[in-house]
Amino acid sequence: QQQVRQSPQSLTVWEGETAILNCSYENSAFDYFPWYQQFPGEGPALLIAIRSVSDKKEDGRFTIFFNKREKKLSLHITDSQPGDSATYFCAALGGGTGSKLSFGKGAKLTVSP
Amino acid sequence: GPKVLQIPSHQIIDMGQMVTLNCDPVSNHLYFYWYKQILGQQMEFLVNFYNGKVMEKSKLFKDQFSVERPDGSYFTLKIQPTALEDSAVYFCASSFMGGDEQYFGPGTRLTVL
Numbered sequence: 001q002q003q004v005r006q007s008p009q010s011l012t013v014w015e016g017e018t019a020i021l022n023c024s025y026e027n028s029a030f031d032y033f034p035w036y037q038q039f040p041g042e043g044p045a046l047l048i049a050i051r052s053v054s055d056k057k058e059d060g061r062f063t064i065f066f067n068k069r070e071k072k073l074s075l076h077i078t079d080s081q082p083g084d085s086a087t088y089f090c091a092a093l094g095g096g097t098g099s100k101l102s103f104g105k106g107a108k109l110t111v112s113p
Numbered sequence: 114g115p116k117v118l119q120i121p122s123h124q125i126i127d128m129g130q131m132v133t134l135n136c137d138p139v140s141n142h143l144y145f146y147w148y149k150q151i152l153g154q155q156m157e158f159l160v161n162f163y164n165g166k167v168m169e170k171s172k173l174f175k176d177q178f179s180v181e182r183p184d185g186s187y188f189t190l191k192i193q194p195t196a197l198e199d200s201a202v203y204f205c206a207s208s209f210m211g212g213d214e215q216y217f218g219p220g221t222r223l224t225v226l
Contacts (some may be wrong), residue, residue, distance in 0.1 A: 004155075032212060034214065034215070036217070041219075042219050042220075043117070043119075043204055043217040043218050043219040043220050044156070044204070044217045045114065045217070046114060046214055046215070046216060046217075049214065089155070089156065091156075093212060094212065099144060099146075099161055099168070099169070099208070099211035099212045099213075099215075100146070100158040100161060100169055100171070101146075101148075101156075101158060101215060102158070103148075103155040103156040103157070104155060105154065105155040106155060
Protein backbone atom coordinates (compact mmCIF):
# COMPACT_ATOMS: atom_id res chain seq x y z
CA GLN A 1 0.00 0.00 0.00
CA GLN A 2 1.38 3.34 -1.08
CA GLN A 3 1.55 5.45 2.07
CA VAL A 4 2.76 8.62 0.38
CA ARG A 5 1.64 9.79 -3.05
CA GLN A 6 3.10 12.56 -5.16
CA SER A 7 1.76 14.48 -8.12
CA PRO A 8 2.61 15.36 -10.76
CA GLN A 9 5.28 12.78 -11.59
CA SER A 10 7.05 15.36 -13.69
CA LEU A 11 6.78 19.11 -14.11
CA THR A 12 8.40 21.65 -16.39
CA VAL A 13 8.40 25.34 -15.58
CA TRP A 14 10.18 28.37 -16.98
CA GLU A 15 12.92 30.10 -15.07
CA GLY A 16 11.38 32.58 -12.65
CA GLU A 17 8.04 30.76 -12.34
CA THR A 18 6.72 29.04 -9.24
CA ALA A 19 6.81 25.25 -9.26
CA ILE A 20 4.24 23.44 -7.13
CA LEU A 21 4.74 19.82 -6.15
CA ASN A 22 1.96 17.99 -4.35
CA CYS A 23 1.97 15.21 -1.81
CA SER A 24 -0.72 13.30 0.08
CA TYR A 25 -0.53 10.60 2.69
CA GLU A 26 -2.62 7.82 4.19
CA ASN A 27 -1.46 7.41 7.76
CA SER A 28 -2.94 10.07 10.01
CA ALA A 29 -0.26 9.26 12.59
CA PHE A 30 2.45 10.76 10.37
CA ASP A 31 3.69 13.96 12.00
CA TYR A 32 6.95 14.86 10.26
CA PHE A 33 7.22 15.55 6.55
CA PRO A 34 10.60 16.20 4.95
CA TRP A 35 11.17 17.00 1.31
CA TYR A 36 14.34 15.72 -0.29
CA GLN A 37 16.04 16.96 -3.44
CA GLN A 38 17.97 14.45 -5.49
CA PHE A 39 20.25 15.10 -8.44
CA PRO A 40 21.21 12.24 -10.79
CA GLY A 41 23.89 10.01 -9.31
CA GLU A 42 23.62 11.58 -5.87
CA GLY A 43 21.84 10.76 -2.65
CA PRO A 44 18.73 12.65 -1.57
CA ALA A 45 19.50 15.89 0.24
CA LEU A 46 17.19 17.18 2.95
CA LEU A 47 15.67 20.37 1.58
CA ILE A 48 12.99 21.47 4.02
CA ALA A 49 10.69 19.75 6.51
CA ILE A 50 7.52 20.48 8.43
CA ARG A 51 5.89 19.02 11.52
CA SER A 52 2.15 18.50 11.68
CA VAL A 53 1.67 21.20 14.32
CA SER A 54 2.45 23.80 11.65
CA ASP A 55 0.62 24.67 8.46
CA LYS A 56 3.46 26.46 6.73
CA LYS A 57 7.24 26.31 6.69
CA GLU A 58 9.36 28.69 4.68
CA ASP A 59 13.06 28.61 3.84
CA GLY A 60 14.16 31.07 1.22
CA ARG A 61 12.49 30.20 -2.07
CA PHE A 62 11.08 26.93 -0.71
CA THR A 63 7.76 26.79 1.18
CA ILE A 64 5.76 23.84 2.44
CA PHE A 65 2.01 24.27 2.86
CA PHE A 66 0.41 21.62 5.05
CA ASN A 67 -3.26 20.68 5.44
CA LYS A 68 -3.65 18.16 8.23
CA ARG A 69 -7.40 17.71 7.79
CA GLU A 70 -7.03 16.75 4.14
CA LYS A 71 -3.71 14.92 4.68
CA LYS A 72 -2.08 16.94 1.95
CA LEU A 73 0.97 19.08 1.59
CA SER A 74 2.71 20.91 -1.18
CA LEU A 75 6.17 22.26 -1.90
CA HIS A 76 6.30 25.65 -3.61
CA ILE A 77 9.51 26.73 -5.26
CA THR A 78 9.34 30.41 -6.14
CA ASP A 79 11.58 32.10 -8.72
CA SER A 80 12.59 28.67 -10.04
CA GLN A 81 16.16 28.39 -11.33
CA PRO A 82 17.68 25.88 -13.77
CA GLY A 83 19.77 24.61 -10.85
CA ASP A 84 16.53 23.53 -9.15
CA SER A 85 16.06 20.87 -11.84
CA ALA A 86 16.07 17.64 -9.86
CA THR A 87 13.80 14.95 -8.49
CA TYR A 88 11.91 15.91 -5.35
CA PHE A 89 10.74 13.32 -2.86
CA CYS A 90 8.06 13.85 -0.28
CA ALA A 91 8.47 11.65 2.77
CA ALA A 92 6.64 11.05 6.03
CA LEU A 93 7.40 9.68 9.44
CA GLY A 94 5.78 9.33 12.81
CA GLY A 95 3.29 7.51 14.97
CA GLY A 96 3.48 3.75 14.77
CA THR A 97 6.01 3.88 11.95
CA GLY A 98 8.83 4.58 14.39
CA SER A 99 11.70 6.35 12.70
CA LYS A 100 11.42 4.86 9.24
CA LEU A 101 10.66 7.28 6.45
CA SER A 102 7.97 6.43 3.92
CA PHE A 103 8.78 8.00 0.57
CA GLY A 104 6.68 9.02 -2.39
CA LYS A 105 7.77 8.01 -5.88
CA GLY A 106 9.26 11.41 -6.57
CA ALA A 107 8.55 14.29 -8.92
CA LYS A 108 11.01 15.26 -11.62
CA LEU A 109 11.22 19.02 -11.97
CA THR A 110 12.75 20.64 -15.02
CA VAL A 111 13.32 24.39 -15.03
CA SER A 112 13.88 25.74 -18.51
CA PRO A 113 15.95 28.90 -18.95
CA GLY B 114 24.62 19.99 5.43
CA PRO B 115 26.03 17.06 7.39
CA LYS B 116 27.79 14.50 5.22
CA VAL B 117 27.29 10.76 5.12
CA LEU B 118 29.85 8.82 3.10
CA GLN B 119 29.36 5.47 1.41
CA ILE B 120 31.94 3.04 0.07
CA PRO B 121 32.04 1.76 -2.62
CA SER B 122 29.99 3.84 -5.03
CA HIS B 123 29.51 0.85 -7.34
CA GLN B 124 29.80 -2.87 -6.79
CA ILE B 125 29.30 -5.66 -9.31
CA ILE B 126 29.20 -9.22 -8.04
CA ASP B 127 28.02 -12.64 -9.09
CA MET B 128 24.84 -14.06 -7.64
CA GLY B 129 25.52 -16.08 -4.51
CA GLN B 130 28.55 -14.07 -3.47
CA MET B 131 28.74 -12.02 -0.30
CA VAL B 132 28.85 -8.24 -0.40
CA THR B 133 29.43 -5.63 2.29
CA LEU B 134 28.32 -2.06 1.84
CA ASN B 135 30.00 0.51 4.05
CA CYS B 136 28.64 3.72 5.49
CA ASP B 137 30.41 6.45 7.42
CA PRO B 138 27.59 8.32 9.18
CA VAL B 139 27.60 11.85 10.55
CA SER B 140 29.97 11.81 13.51
CA ASN B 141 27.59 12.65 16.38
CA HIS B 142 24.59 10.76 15.03
CA LEU B 143 23.17 7.85 16.97
CA TYR B 144 20.61 6.32 14.60
CA PHE B 145 21.56 4.63 11.36
CA TYR B 146 19.43 3.44 8.47
CA TRP B 147 19.58 1.56 5.20
CA TYR B 148 17.15 2.22 2.36
CA LYS B 149 16.87 0.49 -1.00
CA GLN B 150 15.96 2.17 -4.28
CA ILE B 151 15.28 0.18 -7.41
CA LEU B 152 15.63 2.23 -10.59
CA GLY B 153 12.51 4.28 -11.22
CA GLN B 154 10.89 3.40 -7.93
CA GLN B 155 10.67 5.11 -4.58
CA MET B 156 13.09 4.65 -1.73
CA GLU B 157 12.12 1.79 0.58
CA PHE B 158 13.14 1.44 4.20
CA LEU B 159 15.18 -1.64 5.07
CA VAL B 160 16.38 -1.33 8.64
CA ASN B 161 17.36 1.04 11.40
CA PHE B 162 19.99 0.55 14.06
CA TYR B 163 20.59 2.16 17.42
CA ASN B 164 22.85 1.40 20.33
CA GLY B 165 24.24 -1.70 18.67
CA LYS B 166 20.85 -3.21 17.90
CA VAL B 167 18.36 -3.45 15.06
CA MET B 168 15.33 -1.41 16.12
CA GLU B 169 13.04 -1.94 13.16
CA LYS B 170 13.22 -3.80 9.88
CA SER B 171 10.95 -4.13 6.89
CA LYS B 172 9.95 -7.23 5.01
CA LEU B 173 12.60 -6.30 2.44
CA PHE B 174 15.25 -6.98 5.07
CA LYS B 175 15.62 -10.66 4.30
CA ASP B 176 17.39 -13.26 6.42
CA GLN B 177 20.39 -12.92 4.11
CA PHE B 178 20.83 -9.32 5.26
CA SER B 179 22.68 -8.21 8.36
CA VAL B 180 23.89 -4.91 9.78
CA GLU B 181 26.47 -3.95 12.34
CA ARG B 182 28.65 -1.09 13.48
CA PRO B 183 31.58 -2.54 15.38
CA ASP B 184 33.21 -0.08 17.81
CA GLY B 185 32.04 3.08 16.08
CA SER B 186 33.57 2.21 12.75
CA TYR B 187 31.62 1.89 9.53
CA PHE B 188 27.94 1.01 9.67
CA THR B 189 27.73 -1.96 7.32
CA LEU B 190 25.08 -3.82 5.39
CA LYS B 191 26.08 -7.36 4.51
CA ILE B 192 24.19 -9.52 2.06
CA GLN B 193 25.09 -13.21 2.05
CA PRO B 194 24.28 -14.78 -0.33
CA THR B 195 23.21 -12.19 -2.89
CA ALA B 196 20.32 -12.70 -5.30
CA LEU B 197 19.47 -11.04 -8.60
CA GLU B 198 16.68 -9.04 -6.98
CA ASP B 199 19.19 -7.41 -4.65
CA SER B 200 20.37 -5.24 -7.54
CA ALA B 201 19.52 -1.68 -6.52
CA VAL B 202 21.01 1.47 -5.08
CA TYR B 203 21.44 1.23 -1.34
CA PHE B 204 21.38 4.45 0.64
CA CYS B 205 22.67 4.85 4.14
CA ALA B 206 21.25 7.56 6.36
CA SER B 207 21.86 8.78 9.88
CA SER B 208 20.13 10.98 12.41
CA PHE B 209 20.91 12.29 15.85
CA MET B 210 17.60 11.13 17.29
CA GLY B 211 14.99 8.69 16.06
CA GLY B 212 12.27 10.62 14.27
CA ASP B 213 14.74 13.40 13.62
CA GLU B 214 16.18 14.74 10.38
CA GLN B 215 17.79 11.95 8.41
CA TYR B 216 20.81 12.71 6.25
CA PHE B 217 21.58 10.45 3.33
CA GLY B 218 24.78 9.31 1.69
CA PRO B 219 25.35 9.24 -2.07
CA GLY B 220 24.39 5.58 -2.35
CA THR B 221 26.08 2.36 -3.45
CA ARG B 222 24.89 0.95 -6.74
CA LEU B 223 24.89 -2.84 -6.40
CA THR B 224 24.63 -5.00 -9.51
CA VAL B 225 24.17 -8.73 -9.02
CA LEU B 226 24.86 -10.77 -12.15
